[in-house]
Amino acid sequence: MAEPLLSVRDVHVRFASRRGPVHAVAGVDLDVVPGEVLALVGESGCGKTTLIRSILGLVAPTSGSVTFDGHVVGRGHRRLRRLRRSVQMVFQDPTGALNPRHSLYESVAEGLRIHKVEGDEIGLVHDALSRAGLRPAARYAPRYPHEVSGGQRQRALIAGAMALSPRLLLADEPVASLDASIRGEILALMRGLVDDTGVSIVAVTHDLGLAWNIADRIAVMYLGRIVEIGATEDVIGDPQHPYTRALLSVVPELEAMERQILRGETPDPSRVPSGCRFHPRCPVVASGEAERLGILARCTGEDLALAPVPGAAPPDRVHAHLAACHAVSADATITAGGEGSAGATPG
Amino acid sequence: MTEAVLELRDLHVTYRAAGVDVPAVRGVDLTIGPRDTLGLAGESGCGKSTIAGAVLRLLPRATRVEGEILLEGQDVLKLRPGKVRAVRWTTAAIVFQGALHSLNPVQRVGDQIAEAIETHARTRSRRTTTARVGELLERVGLPARRRREYPHQLSGGQRQRVLIALALACEPALLIADEPTTALDVMVQAQVLSVLEDLQRDAGLALLFITHDLSVLRSSCRRLAVMYAGRIVEEGPSGAVFDEPRHPYARALASAFPTIGDPASRYRPSGLAGDPPDPTALPTGCPFHPRCPVVVDDVCPSLDVRLRPAGPAREAACVHVGGDDDG
Amino acid sequence: MSELSDVVVPGSAQSPRSVAWARRRRAAGEVWAAFRRHRQAMAGLIILLAVTVMALVTPLLADRTGLSAVDSLDNPVWASPSGDFFLGTDNLGRSVAVQFLYGSRTSLLVGVAATMLIVVIGSLVGVIAGFIGGWVDSILMRLSDWFLVIPFLPLAIVLARILGPSIWNIIFVIGVTSWPYVARITRAQVLSLRQRLFVERARALGASRRHIVRQHILPNVAPLILANATLAVPIAILTETTLAFLGLGDSRNPSWGKSLEEAYTAGAITRNAWWYYLPAGIGIIAVVLAFTMCGRALEEILDPRLRERR
Incomplete structure (x- = not known):
């Protein structure tokens, strides 16, 4: 398997907020x-957007490291600039992300100008617009954001990102603000870009349907941590973490599962529970199953990291199916903190 | 025969913007019986929210509304303004999306609900009102003590619950929910949906549920209507419409949200090419024909198909629908 | 909407720069078209053009000697308007019309020059404070608070007194005392722009601060500054009037404010010599009103939020 294009290692981001420190x-x-689509799934406040912003250096990680293409992402302006040519971002709200005073041409050309890309600017811009599905490009280029539809704005934003031939595209809820009928078109475009150009995509979303549509792997985040990660088929077909199961059960599309609506609000990252951070809402704890398994004390008192799912066929390191749940790893080795994703699977 | 809670007969709504007539609703017939649930789906600009506004007469003054809107048999369009206010809230109430903007930020949520109760039923005493506020909050799954909080102290999902409680304050026969879960997280969305379902079942409310997300409607509504360019293009039992849509537009909407775990949609996001039509310049014939994957070139651009029977208790507006042939 | 696409089609012959210029020309054309449809704005503009032309051609119409009391000894005093003296004469026999003409030059010069000073200081402070933020912002905003809190007129009087009466000092005094308004408005706009997603997108694209300020911040605050500038001119003119009326004007250059002051001290009101004070008063009101009308119209046309509200 290829070397990772992007490696995030033990990244922490802390903020000061009015309600105190937020982790x-x-x-x-x-x-x-390279060439994979990873869906980062979770509720708002789970830290998924902060995580991808820290990959671009838009927020500085408090600790930990981000390595892109073998280089550690630093804070210096020049290094960030180089990074921001190879890593591009697509935003949830295309209307806000386009300067209303700039034509689509100027918005797409902006990255080319910032990075002083050599060559025929008009050709590059038109090429990017057509590849993003705005054809004929010459007709769309001089238009302004308010003159085109929401779906076309998102296409223009994707064109602006792809004009720089990036190797990684970070997409923050790329279809959440779009109509249902437009959604599929944009997702098809994104998947097509991966297949044609070999770009990798990390898509932040709360929509498991998006993950099923385009993602090779899914990472489920809860309160600042990844609680389950694996190939899309594994995570959807055989969800391990009770949080993943609950998320899947409330997706209206999936009738097969009994609905498991978690009580309580979206968790608050300024007040992280002790032990397993999910235990106050965990159905395994609430139903008394944890007690039967004899792990209740660990659920409430012992923090845990990702561990390989027992019984799963161990593929390579990157594609392993991992989950952070005491009930799952009751018979697997538990490493309290640190190298959750590393190492071989136990027998 | 029981009287319908809401009946629309040939409803037309035309906005006036910058001197131009913008037809938003172009002839819609709908019936919702007592305790019935109807889901209204379509993309933005199809006129689905305009219908909600027309029923409660919340549209801008210059808007032309024609046809009949019968709320429990009374034509809303013929009511005096004072009577409209009474009907609004006591017969039909609405829950909007964006709960933050619908609540007064400097008033406690309990007082806002109490105000709604007192405006419409003057006989209540202070104590029964307070008790009623608590009861309403508990019915939407919030502890009664939270009535003392301000909107900003509540989360998005809680605010949406308060709005539902507010809508229930006068025990309406019909609840109109306009994209009530759109801005919410999946889990919170599920919570709000289950509150709506419980209420509908326990309180015997009729529900008109408006959203662009067809999959949400499938489980929470008995019947489904899909709108395109100001008209209903398909209507029928929700399971049937969602699983076997007859109109190509309904088919596109239904497949926009994939069945997770279904190998057919894996790596195959499905959407609909093109953009919603400009209401001031609708295509000739069937307004959907420029985007239609199964367009019949010599028919659709000239034939404006109206709803026709498409199976048991079903109607669809498409040339492909009719007596013998099948989609 | 669709006809717009026919206006500019960037073919291979056109460079992006010319496309951008075509866009700017078109935007300016749109603003001008909207401005022309605005009746108040056009009325204001016509008044301003008339006054400006009058101020420019004054030296051709009248000789400066008409301003001097020594050269006007032969003239009748307190003469009401007549064929000889179009607007009558004052207590020293000087022609009011000549004073009015030369006064327009001073008033306009002070108004425009002081406004330029206000705009330059104000927008610079506003953009720096808003964009850089942090302690820079705190210091600059405390400074502007200081100017806002101090009663404006006494400060202007003291400064004018210390610096001495000359047109340039008056311009300076008005400039340094009035910039905080523009700075505040600009800063607020920059702060909200900085939060906008397209600025975040530019950062994610690797843009430098310079690029963001030049491409995204300045073009978006410029219309606001322009509109505020037209609204600052009347304030500057009125301040000049006030200072001149209080006897702190430039003694060698007549201005409309100074005319009012002289008319007042000479007792024109008790003598019912309306021709002495009315022209200057009407001139001030007309110019102030004209600038305000143009400014309000520009504000409305250039600010999309106000445009939507119409």
Whole structure:
């Protein structure tokens, strides 16, 4: 398997907020290989957006490291600039992300100008617009954001990102603000870009349907941590973490599962529970199953990291199916903190 | 025969913007019986929210509304303004999306609900009102003590619950929910949906549920209507419409949200090419024909198909639908 | 909407720069078209053009000697308007019309020059404070608070007194005392722009601060600054009037404010010599009103939020 394009190692992001310190990202390990789509799934406040912003250096990690293409992402302006040519971002709200005073042409050309890309600017811009599905490009280029539809704005934003031929595309809820009918078109475009150009995509979303549509792997985040990660088929077909199971059960599309609506609100990253951070809402704890398994004390008192799912066929390091749950890893080795994603699977 | 809670007969709504007539709803017939649930789906600009506004007469003054809107047999369009206010809230109430903007930020949520109760039923005493506020909050799954909090102290899902409680304050016969879960997280969305379902079942409310997300409607509504360019293009039992849509637009909407775990949609996101039509310049014939994957070139651009029977208790507006042939 | 695509089609012959210029020309054309449809704005503009032309051609119409009391000894005093003296004469026999003409030059010069000073200081402070933020912002905003809190007129009087009466000092005094308004408005706009997603996108694209300020911040605050500038001119003119009326004006250059002051001290009101004070008063009101009308219209046309509200 190819070397990871992006490696995130034990990244923490802490903020100061009015309600006290917020631990938005609390130790995340993640690898992205070239040409794959990874869906980062979770509720708002789980730190998924902060995590991808820290990959671009838009927020500085408090600790931990991000390595892109063999280089550690630093804070210096020049290094960030180089990074921001190879890593591009697509935003949830295309209307806000385009300067209303700039034509689509100027918005797409902006990255080319910032990075002083050599060559025929008009040709590059038109090429990017057509590849993003805005054809004929010459007709769309001089238009302004308010003159085109929401779906076309998102296409323009993707064109602006792809004009620089990036190797990694970070997409923050790329279809959440779009109509249902437009959604599929944009997702098809993104998947097509991966297949044609070999770009990798990390898509932040709360929509498991998006993951099923385009993602090779899924990482489920809860309160600043990845609680389950694996190939899409594994995570959807055989969810291990009770949080993943609950998320899947409330997706209206999936009738097969009994609905498991978690009580309580979206968790608050300024007040992380002790022990397993999910235990106050965990159905395994609430139903008394944890007690039967004899792990209740560990659930409430012992923090845990990702561990390989027992019984799963061990593929390579990057594609392993991992989960952070005492009930799952009751018979697997538990490493309290640190190298969750590393190492071989136990027998 | 029981009287319908809401009946629309040939409803037309035309906005006036910058001197131009913008037809938003172009002839819609709908019936919702007592305790019935109807889901209204379509992309933005198809006129689905305009219908909600027309029923409660919340549209801008210059808007032309024609046809009949019968709320428990009374034509809303013929009511005096004072009577409209009474009907609004006591017969039909609405829950909008974006709960933050619908609540007064400097008033406790309990007082806002109490105000709604008192405006419409003057006989209540202070104590029964307070008790009623608590009861309403508990019915939407919030502890009664939270009535003392301000909107900003509540999360998005809790605010949406408060709005539902507010809508229930006068025991309406019909609840209109306009994208009530759109801005919410999946888990919170599920919570709000289950509150709505419980209420509908326990309180015997009729529900008109408006959203662009067809998959949400499938499980929470008995019947489904899909709108395109100001008209209903397909209507029928929700399971049937969602699983076997007859109109190509309904088919596109239904497949926009994939069945997770279904190998057919794996790596195959499905969408609909093109953009919603401009209401001031609708295509000739069937307004969907420029985007239609199964367009019949010599028919659709000239034939404006109206709803026709498409199976048991079903209707669809498409040339492909009719007596013998099948989609 | 669709006809716009026919206006500019960037073919291979056009460079992006010319496309951008075509866009700017078109935007300016749109603003001008909207401005022309605005009746108040056009009325204001016509008044301003008339006054400006009058101020420019004044030296051709009248000789400066008409301003001097020594050269006006032969003239009748307190003469009401007549064929000889279009607007009558004052208590020293000087022609009011000549004073009015030369006064327009001073008033306009002070108004425009002081406004330029206000705009330059104000927008610079506003953009720096808003964009850099942190302690820089705190210091600059405390400074502007200081200017806002101090009663404006006494400060202007003291400064004018210390610096001495000359047009340039008056411009300076108005400039340094009035910039905080523009700075505040600009800063607020920059702060909200900085939060906008397209600025974040530019950062994610690797843009430098310079690029963000030049491409995203300045073009978006410029219309606001322009509109505020037209609204600052009347304030500057009125301040000049006030200072001149209080006897702190430039003694060698007549201005409309100074005319009012002289008319007042000479007792024009008790003598019912309306021709002495009315022209200057009407001139001030007309110019101030004209600038305000243009400014409000520009504000409305250039600010998309106000445009939507119409």
